Amino acid sequence: MTAQPTESRRDELLAIAARLFAEKGFRNTTVRDIADAAGILSGSLYHHFDSKESMVDEILSTFQEELFGQYDAILASSDLDPLAKLEQAVLVSFEAIDKHRDEVAIYQNDAAYLLTFERFAYLGERNQQSRAVWLTLLQNGIDAGVLRDDLDLELTYRFIRDTIWVAVSWYRPGGRRTHTEIAKQYLSILLEGIHHG
Amino acid sequence: MTAQPTESRRDELLAIAARLFAEKGFRNTTVRDIADAAGILSGSLYHHFDSKESMVDEILSTFQEELFGQYDAILASSDLDPLAKLEQAVLVSFEAIDKHRDEVAIYQNDAAYLLTFERFAYLGERNQQSRAVWLTLLQNGIDAGVLRDDLDLELTYRFIRDTIWVAVSWYRPGGRRTHTEIAKQYLSILLEGIHHG
DNA sequence: GTCTATACCTAGATAGAC
DNA sequence: GTCTATCTAGGTATAGAC
8 A cells, every 4th residue: 555656657647638638628738748748758658548538538537526426425415404505516516626627627628529439428427417416406495495496497507507617717726715705606696696685 | 782792602601610610619620621511622712711710710700899889889878777788788698699609609619729829819808898898787786776785796797707608508599498588587597596585 | 667760640721723 | 713632730649669
């Protein structure tokens, strides 16, 4: 169980690749870009990974496993009421934007393209899973009488999903507001609206 | 003032290019893709346009001129109160998603990349202009006492901007809801929130 | 684990015939 | 206005030496 130098070099390269994929997009990042940033030559990358696709695959699947584990824990939790669960899901999502910005950005920008390959079909399944999570949270809130029941559920889900994840395009850690403060403002608008009174 | 065949062929090719740029992204669309879709060979495209960049340039600048003309008209209008102006701006934006889906999608997906070229600097200016429009609408609403004054204006602006334009990723004309119905649901959530009571 | 060298492919763009 | 033919640059990936 000691540190494995091989593993850490892999992770280092993956982190470099993730940063570049997030900044420039997957297609627009060349293996030479990644190698340059790592201080090696492009051919050397293929000692660690068998393709550029393998890199983004590992980056995204690792991240999603963690994120959906958190959603599952919230859904399964017995000491949160429906409203608290919804709030917690929003908070966890903004935390993901803070802690895993590159991964979220890659997913936002490149998932549609990657989905055209069979090997990334799991991204589509995760999409469905995410939809199920939010629809469940919303429906439970409606059933408990704490959320409006006159809204289109599907539209409301998209509204929430979009406003959360799109924040990765402008959120910068260390900025004027922490991710928690942003999440709370978002929740305030989402729950109470911007209308006065 | 008769029909100009040269002009209409140009427009036809631009529409084909816009559709492909919107579907696959600007970088991921090759000039051969465009030529194939138009039923000609790639070299022939250069009789009409001097580069792929010129095509997307013409597509985006034409669209933005129209959209910002509408925003300016709303801001200048004297028979709308602050709340009505805000609502009108949201409606006009969703109408743009309906009427100019390709252009909006291209802007959403590729503006960040295009902005790295000097020739597309005007996209950055349009960004600033858009921000000014929404901040003005919000501030006028707050001053008139119809909007909450306890929210971060900048965050609220981003919230509105993001929820509107990201809809282009899932909205399809002829779907279950018209763009006007979607705009009204969005306004309902934005103004009143999803909380019950 | 990295380098040298290179194969192979696809991209944007051009020149001149028709 | 379109075609044929082609140039050049830059991309992913590989093979084998060090």
